[in-house]
Amino acid sequence: MDSGESVPPGEVVLLASGTGTLAQSVIDSAAHPSCAYRVTALISDRDCEAVTRAATAGLATAVVRPGDHEDRADWNRALADAARDFAPDWVVSAGFMRILGQAFLDEFPGRVINTHPALLPSFPGAHAVRDALAYGVSVTGCTAHLVDAGVDTGPVIDQRTVDVRPDDTETTLHERIKVREREMLVDVLTAAARGRLHIEGRKVYIS
Numbered sequence: 187m188d189s190g191e192s193v194p195p196g197e198v199v200l201l202a203s204g205t206g207t208l209a210q211s212v213i214d215s216a217a218h219p220s221c222a223y224r225v226t227a228l229i230s231d232r233d234c235e236a237v238t239r240a241a242t243a244g245l246a247t248a249v250v251r252p253g254d255h256e257d258r259a260d261w262n263r264a265l266a267d268a269a270r271d272f273a274p275d276w277v278v279s280a281g282f283m284r285i286l287g288q289a290f291l292d293e294f295p296g297r298v299i300n301t302h303p304a305l306l307p308s309f310p311g312a313h314a315v316r317d318a319l320a321y322g323v324s325v326t327g328c329t330a331h332l333v334d335a336g337v338d339t340g341p342v343i344d345q346r347t348v349d350v351r352p353d354d355t356e357t358t359l360h361e362r363i364k365v366r367e368r369e370m371l372v373d374v375l376t377a378a379a380r381g382r383l384h385i386e387g388r389k390v391y392i393s
């Protein structure tokens with residue numbers, strides 16, 4: 187499709203568990219008329235600032251708490267049901283701190299994207315910035331990847347680098363990584379909404 191043709195907006199549902207600054211940047215970018223995607227809802231596993239940010243922006247929100255369900259599998263199904271209700275083209279985990287089960291991923295095959303604050307496969311998991319700092323790397327960064335049933339093992343879509351400074355703390359380093367994550371997420375979602383992500387096994391090409 188030529189760039190000049192009108193492109194149907196990609197419908198995005200966000201998943202977040204924390205302060206939601208990444209979610210906020212995606213919401214803000216989607217407000218521009220020329221943006222290729224539209225954010226329709228934000229879903230969380232807990233009451234958090236990200237939910238407040240989305241509600242303030244006039245988006246639909248849902249909180250699906252693991253503690254409200256019999257077990258992890260039941261929670262996972264409830265989360266999938268909540269997301270399905272918004273019929274997203276893309277589900278974006280932006281600081282979502284729960285592992286998504288296969289039942290959720292089967293609902294949105296090849297359409298769940300996560301942003302991780304490290305250069306995968308280095309430093310997977312819930313404490314990437316702390317682990318990178320403790321390891322003593324001089325360069326870290328962030329990764330956008332397709333989500334699979336593993337933890338941070340899905341095909342890499344895009345990565346951005348961030349230099350580690352001698353006086354960095356986890357907080358100062360993470361804040362600089364988030365600046366790059368916000369840029370990366372907007373670029374990746376724009377490509378995704380315009381049909382420019384091409385998945386070939388573990389390789390993802392952006393045209």
Ligand SMILES: Nc1nc2c(c(=O)[nH]1)N[C@@H](CN(C=O)c1ccc(C(=O)N[C@@H](CCC(=O)O)C(=O)O)cc1)CN2
Pocket residue numbers: 279282283284285286287300301302303310311312333334335336337338339340
């Ligand atoms: N199936 C997948 N689900 C998710 C992935 C993924 O790669 N595959 N990425 C995460 C986000 N994430 C890293 O980017 C991540 C988040 C949380 C954890 C984790 O160990 N969580 C614990 C609980 C943590 C807590 O509740 O405080 C858990 O879920 O038991 C690892 C990696 C989004 N989902």
Ligand SMILES: NCC(=O)N[C@@H]1O[C@H](COP(=O)([O-])[O-])[C@@H](O)[C@H]1O
Pocket residue numbers: 203204205206207208209280281282283301302303311312313314364367
């Ligand atoms: N392993 C998952 C993980 O660490 N995700 C990270 O949580 C932060 C959320 O920031 P925010 O709440 O300010 O948007 C982001 O840096 C994101 O990569």
